[in-house]
Amino acid sequence: MSVDNNNHNDKCQSYRPKLAENYTEDTWLKLRDAVGAIQNSTSIKYNLEELYQAVENLCSYKVSPTLYKQLRQVCEDHVQAQIHQFREYPFICIKSLDNLSFLKRMNRCWQDHCRQTIMIRSIFLFLDRTYVLQNSLLPSIWDTGLELFRIHIVSDSAVQKRTVDGILEQIELERNGETVDRSLLRSLLGMLSDLQVYKDSFEEQFLIETNRLYAAEGQRLMQERDVPEYLHHVARRLEEENDRIMSYLDQSTQKPLICCVEKQLLGEHMTAILQKGKDVFEAFYKKDLAKRLLVGKSASVDAEKSMLSKLKHECGAAFTSKLEGMFKDMELSKDIMIQFKQYMQNQSEPSNIELTVNILTMGYWPSYTPMEVHLPPEMVKLQEVFKLFYLGKHSGRKLQWQPTLGHAVLKAEFKEGKKEVQVSLFQTLVLLMFNEGEEFSIEEIRTATGIEEGELRRTLQSLACGKARVLNKNPRGKDVEDGDRFNFNNDFKHKLFRIKINQIQMKETVKTESLRILPSCNILFRGQPVMHSDVYIFFTTGYIFFFYLCDKNHL
Numbered sequence: 122m123s124v125d126n127n128n129h130n131d132k133c134q135s136y137r138p139k140l141a142e143n144y145t146e147d148t149w150l151k152l153r154d155a156v157g158a159i160q161n162s163t164s165i166k167y168n169l170e171e172l173y174q175a176v177e178n179l180c181s182y183k184v185s186p187t188l189y190k191q192l193r194q195v196c197e198d199h200v201q202a203q204i205h206q207f208r209e210y211p212f213i214c215i216k217s218l219d220n221l222s223f224l225k226r227m228n229r230c231w232q233d234h235c236r237q238t239i240m241i242r243s244i245f246l247f248l249d250r251t252y253v254l255q256n257s258l259l260p261s262i263w264d265t266g267l268e269l270f271r272i273h274i275v276s277d278s279a280v281q282k283r284t285v286d287g288i289l290e291q292i293e294l295e296r297n298g299e300t301v302d303r304s305l306l307r308s309l310l311g312m313l314s315d316l317q318v319y320k321d322s323f324e325e326q327f328l329i330e331t332n333r334l335y336a337a338e339g340q341r342l343m344q345e346r347d348v349p350e351y352l353h354h355v356a357r358r359l360e361e362e363n364d365r366i367m368s369y370l371d372q373s374t375q376k377p378l379i380c381c382v383e384k385q386l387l388g389e390h391m392t393a394i395l396q397k398g399k400d401v402f403e404a405f406y407k408k409d410l411a412k413r414l415l416v417g418k419s420a421s422v423d424a425e426k427s428m429l430s431k432l433k434h435e436c437g438a439a440f441t442s443k444l445e446g447m448f449k450d451m452e453l454s455k456d457i458m459i460q461f462k463q464y465m466q467n468q469s470e471p472s473n474i475e476l477t478v479n480i481l482t483m484g485y486w487p488s489y490t491p492m493e494v495h496l497p498p499e500m501v502k503l504q505e506v507f508k509l510f511y512l513g514k515h516s517g518r519k520l521q522w523q524p525t526l527g528h529a530v531l532k533a534e535f536k537e538g539k540k541e542v543q544v545s546l547f548q549t550l551v552l553l554m555f556n557e558g559e560e561f562s563i564e565e566i567r568t569a570t571g572i573e574e575g576e577l578r579r580t581l582q583s584l585a586c587g588k589a590r591v592l593n594k595n596p597r598g599k600d601v602e603d604g605d606r607f608n609f610n611n612d613f614k615h616k617l618f619r620i621k622i623n624q625i626q627m628k629e630t631v632k633t634e635s636l637r638i639l640p641s642c643n644i645l646f647r648g649q650p651v652m653h654s655d656v657y658i659f660f661t662t663g664y665i666f667f668f669y670l671c672d673k674n675h676l
Contacts, residue, residue: 145184148175152244153195159240160199162233169244177247185252192245193265196238200269203230207280220287221302227284228305230274231312238266271316284309285323289330296334296361307369314371324374328381335385343390348398352405355386367621380424388428395435406432407444408487414451415479415526446485454479457511464510474503480511489525494546495571496524497553530619533591536611541619542591547572547580548622552591555609562606579625581607589615589622 155172158165165172179188206226242249242262249262260268275281288309295301313319335358342351362382366375387394394402410425426448433441458477465471496504508520527546531553532539544552550570554561561569567577578601585594585607593610594601 145179148179149188149191151175155244156192156195156241159237172244173246176245180247180251185248188248189252189259192262196241196266197269197273200234200273204273204277204280206230207274207277220290223283224287224291224305224309228308231270232308234266234270238263267316271318275313275316275318281322285326288323289327292327292365293330293334303368310369310371319371320373327374328377331378331381332385335382336389339386339390343393348394348401351394352401356409358382358386376421391431392435399436399440403440410444410447411487414447416528443485446482450481450485451479461507461510472499472503472506474499476503476507478507489523491521491523492525492573493571494524494550495569496550535613537614540615543619543621545580545624547576548584548624551580551584560606560608563601563603566607583622583625587622589620591622
């Protein structure tokens, strides 16, 4: 018996119903209306689930290429229409308020555009995850939105100039002591970064203006102020610029910005500064260099050594010998740590803390006030392991732990998810207490940690009253008072995975015969030569610890 293969195949083919007449056109009109409603901030006539299903239906019938082109065109038409509100804006007006109004209008346009793109993508998600994903040359719906805004709004020369000039004006006002809307600047600079025009459109001009400002300021203040006062001003300016980086500038700007400030306020006036006050400058520079080396804030080791070479040329080898010793300590410490890590691999009971140590020579480095604190047992144990290792190779030497500049990275779990929190050692000791209990008083925390009262109050203030409040304080308030109680803030939220919580610094009010110390500056100058202590860094699976240790005999 024969089989009709052709007839059999026809019966086995899957059946796909034909689209109703004009279905593609009618469905697109419905989708276009929905997109228009989103763009005009009016109510959408259709159910979002219904719209999503309509997109899926069109994609399943191979309409994806046409649908993608139609969606892009509708979005492009809308973005193109937005440029008129900026071209019509009064560019001839030079009042600050009008420039600020322009920035606010630009920010509203950008925020609306982002919100609209997210909503549009949610409707066309099936298209984005199938057709677009399968075609590597096609930008996603979100990337298309960025591309259109960049091409038709931000790349307009007049609009871009007005936006960047307005941002630069706000930064100049802030540098002159006025209060500005930092959230506005953060949003607009984030926009330029997202659109990948931050460096070319803003950063280059920003650094030019920064260079101009501090070149003029350095020339003027060197004539008006004595060396200690001038150096305090430099320290304050550096802190301000670092704060701007944390608040609204892109992180990529940090190194060129700090280099620019140091070059104009220090490098260009080094000879004059040294002639006026060599001893004061040495103390200032040593303290600042120590902080950069130990906390990893140096913009460039090569730049630091270049500055050291200039100092050596200006002041002689005797002046820079201790500074060169600081660099030598850091390099020798790296070799010691290679040996220590090999030593730790042979231990019968390996620690879950990976310890990295910098051994620093007393006499090279600034002095830090010794402070005894109560460390967790696992940290104390690892200290003893390292001490045994080090003294086994260098018998007769004396080591002194210095925790004042210690810091750590803690792994924490909040309702929102896991985070890493970069904190000082004092902040670390406080936070680790909340693994053992839910709520503590200030007195209970002081007893458990051994942290000096003033330091403890500043530590608790940074954790419970600052921008990143990982602790709750009861009662609430900006200052820490007797009777306050603290508990872990499980509802803490932050957009970043790793959050740095700055320690609130002690205000110095020290008086000397030759110097006046400004209370807002955390740099202490002394008339006598300064002694030093050493640093230890612990990297762990749970946290990273940084400690300071004195090797009184290390030469």
